Amino acid sequence: MSGDSHPYAVEALDLGKKYLRGWALRDASFRLPAGCISALVGPNGAGKSTFLGIAARLLRPTTGSLRLFGTEVSDPAALQRVAFVDQERPLYKGFSVAETLRLGRELNPRWDQAAAERIVEAGRVPLGARIGTLSSGQRTRVALALAFGKRAELLLLDEPMADLDPLARHELSALLLSEATERGLTVLMSSHLLSELEEMCDHLVVLADGRLRMAGYADQLIPAHRLVTGLADPGPGSGHDDHGVLPPVFTERHTVIESRITGRQFTALIRPGTDAVDAYESVEPSLEEVLLAYLRSAEAPALITPGADVTAPATAPAAPQKGRAA
Ligand SMILES: Nc1ncnc2c1ncn2[C@@H]1O[C@H](COP(=O)(O)OP(=O)(O)OP(=O)(O)O)[C@@H](O)[C@H]1O
Numbered sequence: 001m002s003g004d005s006h007p008y009a010v011e012a013l014d015l016g017k018k019y020l021r022g023w024a025l026r027d028a029s030f031r032l033p034a035g036c037i038s039a040l041v042g043p044n045g046a047g048k049s050t051f052l053g054i055a056a057r058l059l060r061p062t063t064g065s066l067r068l069f070g071t072e073v074s075d076p077a078a079l080q081r082v083a084f085v086d087q088e089r090p091l092y093k094g095f096s097v098a099e100t101l102r103l104g105r106e107l108n109p110r111w112d113q114a115a116a117e118r119i120v121e122a123g124r125v126p127l128g129a130r131i132g133t134l135s136s137g138q139r140t141r142v143a144l145a146l147a148f149g150k151r152a153e154l155l156l157l158d159e160p161m162a163d164l165d166p167l168a169r170h171e172l173s174a175l176l177l178s179e180a181t182e183r184g185l186t187v188l189m190s191s192h193l194l195s196e197l198e199e200m201c202d203h204l205v206v207l208a209d210g211r212l213r214m215a216g217y218a219d220q221l222i223p224a225h226r227l228v229t230g231l232a233d234p235g236p237g238s239g240h241d242d243h244g245v246l247p248p249v250f251t252e253r254h255t256v257i258e259s260r261i262t263g264r265q266f267t268a269l270i271r272p273g274t275d276a277v278d279a280y281e282s283v284e285p286s287l288e289e290v291l292l293a294y295l296r297s298a299e300a301p302a303l304i305t306p307g308a309d310v311t312a313p314a315t316a317p318a319a320p321q322k323g324r325a326a
Contacts, residue, residue, distance in 0.1 A: 008034060155180070204216065254275070255270060
């Protein structure tokens, strides 16, 4: 990490991108504490690549602002601190792996050849092989080697695990985690699948349909919810086949993210208000259950924890160490 200890790697305020077809990203306001390893999760077309493209300065936002370590993304000084691995892994097909790394060295004054070679060699990718002859997983590895070699402080990785087999995924996530932890890097990596990133990431940013749905450390997002089950209230009709309804106490006193009625039973994922929910059976949901509820319920209010809330006073956040290599 550089001597500049700005507490936030990313601060987005009302960030939006509009194409002719419509908004790809809208009103995104959140911040990412420096040093966290964050999963940028959301379904196809959620706006993940759009956000990463803006942060890598490949796209110009339509609205709002984005600061990286306190510097506006439009300032060239911000660019040196960021490395981006594009979903398409654009590399020169005619170059060998060694030539690709040499190009990285020529273009980056702070180049770390040892780190770049470590990543390539761990995957047994021959240095003499042409990029065009590599498998997509091997190309991903070379692209990651370029990102680490750049000695950037913020790594933006678009679907880094998509082309990797389970073994390579496991090995590369361990390598990524130890390199990132050792150097105190901030990593933001996207995926459709939380399960792909859950082990590695302590922090989560969730997008759906261009809107921010959740942001914060996982160990603060989960305990903010309860998964409640119980007997539904009688429905408006009185027949035997009449379906029950969610007891009104939930909508009156708590924030209901999602609810379901099965026969006379209800299940609801809620953010409890000040009242306890002791009268009902409730458990802490899994991260996957919370995530899916927010993705399915576009109307439910987003959850941005205070540490991820760009409008909250800046504090030096202590990153929980979940998933970090020792
Ligand atoms: N150049 C473009 N012109 C018009 N629309 C675009 C363009 N790029 C992206 N979009 C649209 O913006 C929305 C968000 O796209 P984006 O690629 O950011 O989503 P994503 O979450 O990365 O999706 P995926 O997981 O499928 O890669 C989509 O509806 C997409 O069709």
